[in-house]
Amino acid sequence: MHTILLSGGSGMRLWPLSGSLRSKMFLPLLPAPDGGTESMIGRVCRQLTQAGLDESVLFVAHQDQLAITRRYTGNKFPVIGEPHKRGTFTAAAYGALHLYSAGKARPEDIICVAPADMYADEDFFRLFPQFPDILASSQAELLLLGTQPAYPSDQYGYIVPAQGGTEAYAQVLSFAEKPDIAKARELIEEQALWNCGVFAFRLSFLLSHLQRMGLPADHAAFAAQYAGLPVRSFDKEVAEHSTKAVVVRHKGEWSDLGSWDTLAARLDSPLTGEGGLWGECRDTHIVNELKVPLHVIGVPGIVAIASPEGILVAARKEANMIKDILQEHSVQLPRYGETGWGSYTLLDQAANDSGLVLTIKLSLLPDHALLEMPCLHSSKSWMVVSGHGEVVLNDSIAEARTGEIFTMVRGDRHGVRAFNAMKLIEIRTLEEQDEDHYKIYDS
Structure with missing residues (x-):
């Protein structure tokens, strides 16, 4: 099995630390086993190695993030750069065709595609080696990995599995993409799972799909068309149209750490950087990259984040609003880059x-x-x-x-x-x- 990690993302939900030049997966904030800290992508690399998958990993990053991806993966894995951001389907095809055209993957080989920016327990990655056997025994054309929801969320997509099935997998009935909270509660009652964005399939399945779309199976020819390709997600392009899909259930910890609220809950200390918390500051976190102190006195339930890009002070549950605020204002010249x-x-x-x-x-x-x-x-x-x-x-x-x-x-x-x-x-x-x-x- 070949594992393709997609790491071309960027976003503003963890502003001012993340942005167009520095993705959240490069932030070295998570507690590491050695007592220090590690980035999200570093954590994923460590877990893939522990699961015995490190020999089959290929990272696909946007070309602007090639060097920083190699840096944060310790130059231990091959990294290729897609010329433009064209969505998860196009990036997955780009990586798979790279392996195919280089003679590293055959049509009958299993390809697993997963995001590089996720936070999961070790059991999550220990499920990956089971994918080839599950695809064979289920006779499915596509396998997805879903995790049991921790709470109703409007930030994740959902997979609705059929009832019954085996202990290892279930047939996929339907998908729901980022529903509102009321609908999310209904989906959870139907035993729906959060969609982790992990897909496994035979390479021949993807090659047939590309042929039906009129796209080449040669990597160089595919890359030559890249600029003119539309943005396509793997979910909408492939998963939602598959009639032979199964889902593997993960019952442990998983998150994309896509908000300051979820990221703060994973930090070892409420204070990172210079400054202090004083008085009643329950559930308040400071992350300060500046060389000047930042103090919070008597304010519970907030995040105070400072970097060269700016300063954010927000209620933890409301901090995601920064993405909409930044979209409404002109973006200045980035002040920090790795x-x-x-x-x-x-x-x-x-x-x-x-x-x-x-x-x-x-x-x-x-x-x-x-x-x-x-x-x-x-x-x-x-x-x-x-x-x-x-x-x-x-x-x-x-x-x-x-x-x-x-x-x-x-x-x-x-x-x-x-x-x-x-x-x-x-x-x-x-x-x-x-x-x-x-x-x-x-x-």
């Missing part, structure tokens, strides 16, 4: 007579490099704040230590390699003609 080489923080932006001046902090990981690139702006300066490395400037290599300053002008090729952890302050001057190059750095 990359394969480290991270950057926009400290200041100021207009002058000729354009815009950006002040950016760069944090490079040991033995990582910001690869050589041309200067696309009027000018750029780097001052080394800490650490040791080397700077390449127009084919010349110079040692870079604390206090060193390097200046580039338009067209200069430049890059930096960190021997140990480095921090730099960048001053970038942009003119009106540079408006197409306002993006701070690629991931």
Whole structure:
């Protein structure tokens, strides 16, 4: 069985920590077995290894998140990048055709598709190795994994199984996509399950589906059509039209941690970062990425979240409203981003007579490099704040230590390699003609 993990998501429900550049699965907030913390994607990688699935894993990420996905998976798994975001069906097909065209998967092989951004117990992943036998014994064309709902939710889709069946699986009767709370209660009374977004099928099943859609089975040809493909979800494109689908029931813990309320419930401490909770602050959590203290006094049931992108103070149950609020307001230049080489923080932006001046902090990981690139702006300066490395400037290599300053002008090729952890302050001057190059750095 080949396991394809889809990790191309982004979202605003965990703003200001998550956004278009940093998905929730990269947030290193969850308690880890060693007493430290880990990200959601790191936790999933660990659990897949424990379940003996690590040799068959392929990650499909959006090309903008290739480097950061490799970084947070420890470069232990193959990662391919889809050229555009076209939904879970298209991403799953992209991954499956990669395996097929490379000769790594045959039509009779089982493909399992799952999201990389989920939080589940170890028993959840121990169900995966059972999928090939269940598909064979049930003679189903599609297998889904559902979990017993912990409460009525309007944030998840539901799978309604047939009554009876075997202990291992049940036939699928119908689906309900994110119903209102009243309908969710009715579905739970019908023994409906939350849809975990996990699907298993023979590769030949997907190849036949692509053929009926008039899409190629060759990976390169499929990729060439990617830009013109519509957004398609696997649920709506495949699952809801299948007449031979079964669902495997998981009875343990599962969540997509898609809100501050659900994420806060998984944190070891009510305080992450600088600050404090004082007085009656039951069920209140602080997550502070800033280097300034954040204090909450006598306010129960809230989240107080601070990052370079902004500050959110909200009732835990109401924090999801931030997604709608942000959609109604223009999005500013992202102030924080993580990359394969480290991270950057926009400290200041100021207009002058000729354009815009950006002040950016760069944090490079040991033995990582910001690869050589041309200067696309009027000018750029780097001052080394800490650490040791080397700077390449127009084919010349110079040692870079604390206090060193390097200046580039338009067209200069430049890059930096960190021997140990480095921090730099960048001053970038942009003119009106540079408006197409306002993006701070690629991931």
